[in-house]
Amino acid sequence: SPKSALKWAASIPHRHRNLEAAYRISLKSLARRYLELHDEIAELDLMIKAIVEELAPELVARNSIGHNGAAQLLLTAGDNPDRLKSEASFAALCGVTPVPASSGKTIRHRLNRGGDRAANSALHLIAIGRLRTDEKTRAYVARRVAEGHSKLEVIRI
Template sequence: MEKVRKGLARDLVAEVRALDKQLAANAAHLEELVAAADSTLMQTPGIGPVLAARLIARVGRASRFPTAAAFANYTGTAPVEIASTDKSRHRISRSGDRQLNPVLHTIAVVQIRMPNSPEHAYYQRKVSEGKTSKEAKRCLKRRLADHVWKVMLADERRAQSPAATP
């Protein structure tokens, strides 16, 4: 019985190691693709090759959104007011591309965990203003949507500039 358990454990460890290698190879390939797209998204703390690739693939051209608010609405990070009797609250919009919201959520969580980052300070300031953790994170996601849109727009403009073409 012990030999069977050890054999299964050995097989599982080998499988996990193979999957880790495959994940590392995929991340390296995505990093190459993001670099080929001439994107500076990975310069933002919390955005690695996987998240940058997901943003580029899901958004396409950032210039198709006339404003940061339109982009935030598309990503589902624009707050929607919910009014009930005397109380008015905000929640995340459920419209737009629902696969972009988790990307921004992941970036927000990573930035909140970085104690020396401006985003961490912003989140803490929102909490100290009386917002709940969820509300403060929602505010940070909205702010991140603005930042991502500006970076993608700048990347697009830089790629279209005459100096960028050979």
């Protein structure tokens, strides 16, 4: 009816004011939470840095290994390092051991999908960082590519 339409039209500005106030409150709350989380992350990063510097300063002194990556590798290794008897056992723990994925005359490998995915990610980031900054790593990649491997395969290796 025309009366209800007029009544509805008269209420629109009021609704917009309520909606705008709700948006402001929501955005203010989100901004406050963002700042709290940002500060909390900064504090935790400082704690992680202090712990890693104390436990394994030689690890973060190496090229392209940051405090968070080192912390993840230390967590993966755990407090029982005697179970890690070789590089191969650590690679298996991190899920970076090669798994045969050959078919026919093609011989190739893929990475193990098991293991600690966070450690796998940390190792990948370290490999990419070294690929960008370390001459030895670049030479290794060039040599393996010359042997017929793809760049992605070399990063996996």
